[in-house]
Amino acid sequence: MEKAKRLLRLFLTFLKIGAFTFGGGYAMIALLEREIVAKKQWLTNDEFLDMTGIAEATPGPVAINSATYVGYKIGGVLGALLATLGVVLPSFSIIFIISLFFDAFLSLTVVTWAFRGIRAGVTVLILSAGIRLFARMEKTPLALVIFGAVFLTMLAISLFVLHFSSVFLLLFSGVIGLCAYAIRAIRKGDKS
Amino acid sequence: MILSLFLAFLKIGAVSFGGGYGMIAFVQETVLSHGWMTQEEFLNIIAVSESTPGPLAVNMATFVGASQAGFAGALAATLGVILPSFLLLLLIASLIGGLMKFAGVRAFLSGLRPAVVALVLATAFTMILSTAFGLSSLKEAPVFEATDLVLFLLIGGLALFFRLWKKKALSPILLIVISGALGILLSAIG
Numbered sequence: 589m590e591k592a593k594r595l596l597r598l599f600l601t602f603l604k605i606g607a608f609t610f611g612g613g614y615a616m617i618a619l620l621e622r623e624i625v626a627k628k629q630w631l632t633n634d635e636f637l638d639m640t641g642i643a644e645a646t647p648g649p650v651a652i653n654s655a656t657y658v659g660y661k662i663g664g665v666l667g668a669l670l671a672t673l674g675v676v677l678p679s680f681s682i683i684f685i686i687s688l689f690f691d692a693f694l695s696l697t698v699v700t701w702a703f704r705g706i707r708a709g710v711t712v713l714i715l716s717a718g719i720r721l722f723a724r725m726e727k728t729p730l731a732l733v734i735f736g737a738v739f740l741t742m743l744a745i746s747l748f749v750l751h752f753s754s755v756f757l758l759l760f761s762g763v764i765g766l767c768a769y770a771i772r773a774i775r776k777g778d779k780s
Numbered sequence: 781m782i783l784s785l786f787l788a789f790l791k792i793g794a795v796s797f798g799g800g801y802g803m804i805a806f807v808q809e810t811v812l813s814h815g816w817m818t819q820e821e822f823l824n825i826i827a828v829s830e831s832t833p834g835p836l837a838v839n840m841a842t843f844v845g846a847s848q849a850g851f852a853g854a855l856a857a858t859l860g861v862i863l864p865s866f867l868l869l870l871l872i873a874s875l876i877g878g879l880m881k882f883a884g885v886r887a888f889l890s891g892l893r894p895a896v897v898a899l900v901l902a903t904a905f906t907m908i909l910s911t912a913f914g915l916s917s918l919k920e921a922p923v924f925e926a927t928d929l930v931l932f933l934l935i936g937g938l939a940l941f942f943r944l945w946k947k948k949a950l951s952p953i954l955l956i957v958i959s960g961a962l963g964i965l966l967s968a969i970g
Contacts, residue, residue, distance in 0.1 A: 595806040606834050642872055648865025649803070651835035653964050656869035668870055676862060679834025680842050684854050686828060687846035694824070698964055706827040707820075708931040709955050712939050713830065714804065718901035725897050726890070726935020730921020735894040742805070749815065751919045754805055755795040758895050766884060770955030
């Protein structure tokens with residue numbers, strides 16, 4: 589009984605988080621912290637920081653990653669399932685309903701113009717997210733080289749309409765990071 | 781169709797790091813290369829996904845899926861984008877102890893992070909070229925319209941002004957609402 593109540597609260601908490609976060613993973617982290625650490629005290633601050641690091645560093649949407657992780661910590665596999673379902677359900681329903689009317693909606697002139705503005709707005713949003721990420725990025729010479737190379741390659745891919753998946757760029761960059769670490773470790777070994 | 785939606789979003793869910801903004805680049809690549817949408821339709825979808833609540837990735841998956849194959853498509857794409865993270869995080873949460881303590885893992889991530897930042901900025905840059913200057917690739921002639929450039933400069937200027945004046949970023953939802961209103965306003969004037 590106690591366990592069922594706990595699982596229900598877990599589901600409802602993540603339903604709320606899913607319904608009230610706008611603008612992607614980074615906005616969600618703030619809401620999660622308030623609900624899960626400050627209000628419900630399901631995780632300590634340190635556990636929350638670990639969770640955030642893992643959710644950001646593993647592939648997939650940060651919101652899904654955090655929901656799965658927190659859900660598992662609190663209610664095992666069933667908890668993970670309920671938390672993930674909770675965080676997804678509101679957006680899935682809203683977007684599905686919008687998509688049904690979207691074409692009719694877009695054929696209105698006013699809407700076309702609104703979306704012309706919104707497209708410019710979204711571009712600005714992504715640009716500013718990119719600038720913020722760059723500002724907080726650790727700027728070692730290696731990181732800057734990787735950044736420059738990936739940036740230019742991506743631009744070339746889209747301007748010349750090349751078919752090359754950016755996934756390989758990411759994996760390749762990770763391997764370069766690994767190689768640089770190995771080289772440093774070998775050099776250190778030579779000196780000592 | 782349903783299967784290819786599921787597989788495409790499974791791949792997106794499995795390989796995209798760093799949340800929604802990092803994911804936009806992958807989803808864009810996927811829908812354009814499958815011919816599911818044009819660049820313009822895709823930008824509309826991002827706009828809707830941004831201005832509705834919930835994880836950006838789930839919103840995009842639901843929308844792309846629904847536009848291609850109705851409810852089943854929406855379900856397949858959403859399930860696809862969620863499944864890899866769900867399984868991986870379940871594994872990590874149960875094995876938690878010290879994946880981050882391995883120097884190799886940290887070294888790999890130190891190479892990955894700047895690449896993610898570059899991906900986001902490159903996406904922003906190609907979007908500026910296509911929304912503000914009508915240039916979607918060097919193979920096609922640009923379709924330049926001064927209105928779109930004016931819109932971009934106005935909204936960008938507003939975001940910058942707010943940032944410098946209030947010392948914090950304008951909330952995404954407010955920015956979207958203002959952008960839509962500005963678009964309508966410009967149509968009334970022009």
